[in-house]
Amino acid sequence: MTAQDAAGAATGQRSALSLVLRPIQGRLVFATILAATGTMLALVPLAGIAHVARLAWEHADTPMHPGSIFRGALVSLLAGVLLMLAGELLAHMADNRLTRDLRIEAARRLAQVPLGWFGARASGEVKQALQDDMATLHALSAHFCTAAGRAVGAIAFCALYLYASDWRMAAIASVPFVGFFLFLRHAMRASGANMQDFVARMGRINSAAVEFTTGVPVLKTFGGTRRVHAGYTAAVDGFAQAFTEFTRPLVASMAHAHAMIAPVTVLGVVLASGGLFIAWGWITPLDVLPFALLAPGACAPVLLLHTLLHDLQAAHGAAQRVRALLGIPLLDQAVPDRRQRPDGHAIRFEDVSFEYGTGHRALSGISFALEPGTVTALVGPSGAGKSTLARMLLRFSDPTGGRVLLGGVDLRNIDSAELYRHVGFVLQDVRLIRASVFDNIALGRPSASPQEVERAARAAHIHERILALPRGYDSVVGEDALFSGGEMQRVSIARAVLLDAPVLVLDEATASADAESEAAIQDALSRFARGRTVLVIAHRLDSVMHADRILVLDGGEIVEQGRHAGLLARGGLYARLWRQGRYDELVASDTGVEGSPSC
Numbered sequence: 001m002t003a004q005d006a007a008g009a010a011t012g013q014r015s016a017l018s019l020v021l022r023p024i025q026g027r028l029v030f031a032t033i034l035a036a037t038g039t040m041l042a043l044v045p046l047a048g049i050a051h052v053a054r055l056a057w058e059h060a061d062t063p064m065h066p067g068s069i070f071r072g073a074l075v076s077l078l079a080g081v082l083l084m085l086a087g088e089l090l091a092h093m094a095d096n097r098l099t100r101d102l103r104i105e106a107a108r109r110l111a112q113v114p115l116g117w118f119g120a121r122a123s124g125e126v127k128q129a130l131q132d133d134m135a136t137l138h139a140l141s142a143h144f145c146t147a148a149g150r151a152v153g154a155i156a157f158c159a160l161y162l163y164a165s166d167w168r169m170a171a172i173a174s175v176p177f178v179g180f181f182l183f184l185r186h187a188m189r190a191s192g193a194n195m196q197d198f199v200a201r202m203g204r205i206n207s208a209a210v211e212f213t214t215g216v217p218v219l220k221t222f223g224g225t226r227r228v229h230a231g232y233t234a235a236v237d238g239f240a241q242a243f244t245e246f247t248r249p250l251v252a253s254m255a256h257a258h259a260m261i262a263p264v265t266v267l268g269v270v271l272a273s274g275g276l277f278i279a280w281g282w283i284t285p286l287d288v289l290p291f292a293l294l295a296p297g298a299c300a301p302v303l304l305l306h307t308l309l310h311d312l313q314a315a316h317g318a319a320q321r322v323r324a325l326l327g328i329p330l331l332d333q334a335v336p337d338r339r340q341r342p343d344g345h346a347i348r349f350e351d352v353s354f355e356y357g358t359g360h361r362a363l364s365g366i367s368f369a370l371e372p373g374t375v376t377a378l379v380g381p382s383g384a385g386k387s388t389l390a391r392m393l394l395r396f397s398d399p400t401g402g403r404v405l406l407g408g409v410d411l412r413n414i415d416s417a418e419l420y421r422h423v424g425f426v427l428q429d430v431r432l433i434r435a436s437v438f439d440n441i442a443l444g445r446p447s448a449s450p451q452e453v454e455r456a457a458r459a460a461h462i463h464e465r466i467l468a469l470p471r472g473y474d475s476v477v478g479e480d481a482l483f484s485g486g487e488m489q490r491v492s493i494a495r496a497v498l499l500d501a502p503v504l505v506l507d508e509a510t511a512s513a514d515a516e517s518e519a520a521i522q523d524a525l526s527r528f529a530r531g532r533t534v535l536v537i538a539h540r541l542d543s544v545m546h547a548d549r550i551l552v553l554d555g556g557e558i559v560e561q562g563r564h565a566g567l568l569a570r571g572g573l574y575a576r577l578w579r580q581g582r583y584d585e586l587v588a589s590d591t592g593v594e595g596s597p598s599c
């Protein structure tokens, strides 16, 4: 990273943080001022003690009436504590509003992002931003400003009072603090030189850990455990080495820095210089008292400021991630006056093309219609664009060219709730939420009655399995409801059955099922698909050979379409895929298509 990049990144970080905090900025500034003023007032009694001591010394022979000084000190202390409390309260109220607003905004945003955004990467991002980063921002808005205010107030009070008392003593008492900053700067510079290597090695250890954990089953199967283990060990050793190089110059300088502002060091400097000044006749022993009382007390606030600045860096990162979450590009929402209700549920793709953000064109010139009550199958080699095409119907993303119509209306002009009332889906990567089995099935229709949910579960052949769970339908997924891949598929079929949408998108519906589960899934789907408009993706051609229409995709384009027999006779890509899959033999031995959803 060049210096310019670094400066740019720093500016970006700063603006992300100030943008996140902007709605409560005024209140935070006020809370900081309250905390700083409160701290200064709370320190007044210490100055009062020095003042009373001076009076007692200077007027030793006359009786003293320090009552008004004590009363003043007490009032000041109470006022200080009250101001600090008010600052804390204000900061916490502001924080409460900020985190509430951010969470609601994030939830609103997530409800509008394309479904295609929710991949494995995205769920990690959401968790990081909604939980960890929100906690960091809470710490910043609720605690950082008031803590910084208290620290600055204490340092300012000590500096002002001591410089006003005797600038020469104050200047000498400041020497350890100047030394602290010099050692700190040296430590930062020394570690900064090794920082890039440290970060790079840390990244390497993370990748090696992911490779190690995710690759273990595969590598065990193929006997490569030793190699991946060696890779992980090398990354760990590399990190340990970089850590040593990073911390060695840091540790010595930081130890010196902390020693400089240990209260005993500051007190020692105050007493030694005070003794010298007294010996030279510059000051009296009483003049040393405020320095002995206040100067060591400034050490803790200085250290606190240092720690707070460190925390601020973590908050910069958190603010950037939260801003990124709130800035995910949305699908166009149906503008209320353009919003239309579909007339029926015929589907038409008109010259649809689609490019992923990477610039990779996954679909081009796709035009076809799904007539109500028919089954259309999408087949083609891996990477042909089948999933991309099918998911376009669910608005995982919008086409970059052309349009998709439901009941004569562009999907972009249909409210998403209305769309999912018409189009149901059972996809390959089934996602169940950590809630009861009942809630998982009723996800799209929370008002469904227990009888309706049970009927859907029976239709999906999962009812008996649910009853066998410790708490039946109340069992919680991931706790006492641990489903196999095939069972999860059946729960998602029950979901779709309950929604009763007239159009159904099926993607690799039996991908994660064992043989017994697959039969149950096929049976459930074939009953459910009857009479509906179905768009099914299948890798196994024999499972869709009875479809009303088969679209053959290759390189993002429809290269052939028709019924099974016609496509075979044509001798093109479909016929080649059929031959390569030896489906003739499979069909002959009757292991293929019985009960297929598409038939």
Ligand SMILES: Nc1ncnc2c1ncn2[C@@H]1O[C@H](COP(=O)(O)OP(=O)(O)OP(=O)(O)O)[C@@H](O)[C@H]1O
Residues within 6 Å of the ligand: 356, 357, 358, 360, 362, 380, 381, 382, 383, 384, 385, 386, 387, 388, 389
């Ligand atoms: N999120 C993505 N970002 C970028 N490119 C993608 C993404 N998802 C898919 N692609 C690319 O788009 C093309 C079509 O992918 P798609 O998953 O639709 O094909 P498919 O026919 O369903 O493949 P398969 O049968 O292997 O599932 C492929 O080249 C793929 O690499």
